Amino acid sequence: MLLGVRPEPRRKLIRDGYRVRLYVPFGEHSYGYSTRRFKENPEIAGYVFKALFSRNA
Numbered sequence: 001m002l003l004g005v006r007p008e009p010r011r012k013l014i015r016d017g018y019r020v021r022l023y024v025p026f027g028e029h030s031y032g033y034s035t036r037r038f039k040e041n042p043e044i045a046g047y048v049f050k051a052l053f054s055r056n057a
Helices: 007-015 030-040 043-052
Strands: none
16 A cells, blocks of 8 residues: 555554555656656545655554
8 A cells, every 4th residue: 555545444454453565656766656646646646745744644
C-alpha cells in the first residue's frame, strides 16, 4: 500500500491481524512513477501531501 494513501483501511487491516506493507517510490525512476500515479488518480496527491506533513501517517 502506498504510504499516505487511504490510511483508514490500512489501520483496519492491521487491527484485523493482517500484515500490511507500505511503500514509497524512491530512486532513479521514482519521479516518473509518481507522476503517472498522480495522473491516474489526482486524489492520491492529497493523501501523499497529508502523509508527508502528518505525524499520524
